[in-house]
Amino acid sequence: MAMLPVVTGKLALGALRLLGRSGNALPGLVVERLFPRYLARTLAALPHGVVVVSGTNGKTTTTKMLAAILSERFRVLTNDTGSNFVRGTIGAAISSSSWAGRLDADVAVFELDEAHAVRFVERYRPERVLLLNVMRDQLDRFGEIDHTARLLRTVAEHATVAVGLNRDDARIAAIADGIEAEPVWYQVADDLRHLFPTDEELYGGASRAARASDGASAELVAWGTEGTTIRIGNEQQTFPLRASGAHNAQNATAAAAMAATFDLSPDVIFAGLRAVEPAFGRGQSFVVDGRDVSLHLVKNPAGFRQSLAAARVEDPSRICIVINDDDADGRDVSWLWDVDFTGLDGGAPVSTAGTRAADMAVRLRYDGVEVGHVDPALAPAIDRAIAATATGERLLVFSTYTAMWGLHRHLVARAKEVRA
């Protein structure tokens, strides 16, 4: 029954490969148009159903972590190619199916951006939804942050079994009222909340609303150079999470809470979290000529501020900030003014790169941070930053999305080894 759509999709995929291209989006789009019921029929056959992961920040990492945990017990289908549109989920299903249309999977974990998550749940009601946060992101595309919160509420209303909710995000927490499925909470310990500044707090706004604290399925108990401590139910473990940054520890906590709804023991969940590698450009590290170079995707103010907070713990000897303004980055770079860079003043020397290298340098200058080189060209800029970093020292690279591809390719080519 699913043979014709799968064959069509695989042929489209093959044609793309002949053209020297890859990716699931186009084959997914072809099948979405020609066989509109393929997705729902295929997913309905999965014995453990579908998890939709959405929110502003952390979708890719959390999806990867949850898929890794569930892989300890199940065969997992996931859209790990970075296409977080509906067509990406269809493409993933087609890639994982045999030519006869047979999909060998028990459960699916799909990352979907907020708008496409709504389109997805209108086609298929997922068993589970995991919601991360609502932050100001790419406002030139989505329009308004409150609109984004409404989109996520719609997604949550379609879940049939469980909705994972971030107790530290007021807009996400409010979604608990009025959903059919069971709310499943995750949170960070009180003394870690300062590592997760909200957009409201940036403007000296009211301190965070008091929150309920009972009954969270998973909690981030501690985070730092000594490791990450997470509590699942009544069990707590400290371990080195390979993806750096406090936000990634929070993502791990979200994944743990959702994994617990599958009746997996905490031991199994911790085993999955210990093994998972960082997602593309999200806390990945490379060793280049004896220097430790780590890549951090930045795409909105709150995420950038969290990465800077983590950077202070990592104590780098140089920093390079790479800002592009293509469609996938957001054409409007005004969000850089909602990041407080004053903490970089007098610290590691900073250089800038990308199409908006000059904009970034202006921003830093107005926060009192001296900027070294300002160079739009990626490879020369990053090579100069590496050369200026002493052997054995660390270079932190913050980069927007489209620049990340070139940077990653360049660092892979230059790195002797890639490690977590």
Place this chain on the structure above:
Amino acid sequence: MTPLRIVHLYPHEMNIYGDTGNVVVLRRRLEWRDLPVEIVPVGIGDALPSDVDLILGGGGQDATQGEIGEDFQRRGPDLRAAADDGVVMLAICGAYQLLGHEFLTHQGTRIAGVGVLDVVTNGSDTRLIGNHAVDSAWGRLVGYENHSGLTTLGAAATPLARTVPGRGNDGRDSTEGCVQGNVFGTYLHGPVLAKSPRFADELLRRALERRGDSGELAPLDDALALQAADVAARRPR
């Protein structure tokens, strides 16, 4: 010298698209010249301080526009008196609309403005969005517009700059922003002052001269800002 007193209107509610950066830019440009400055945040219900030299207001989310509208209305007499007194104001997007006579939303709700600027705004179902560089009497202004409210200028308001159809105040009359006395309104976020240094200094000059200080500002090195403006002006919308 008494500090130049800059009021930042509604820092919690009107702060999208980097508009808070205008406060940072003006403060730094004064500090770099060793001129004292004081920033006074004014939120909902707060009184305007006395002896204000400059007032900055930014854009807000549509959801807060109604709430802000009432508070704005309440301080209407103060704002009109300040404008009549020559206080320099820069209002971006939502604040620009509320300084006008009224904002009629696309849903038909009428939000009264304070009438400092001779403009009216009508909500629409099209959004004017993208990088925007315009030439003004104070150099090129470079920012990013993002609005569905369309603003029409009355006789007392002069366009701040010329642009092309599809951009600016209403997308049709090829004007961007307005100036009326010492009050400036614009749809340019970005923040506009970061990449429009001459315009930033014009606001400071007017504020200093109004209170009897010298408006002669020591030159700053704006090469980076002008370079960033050049890049932004050439990028796609």
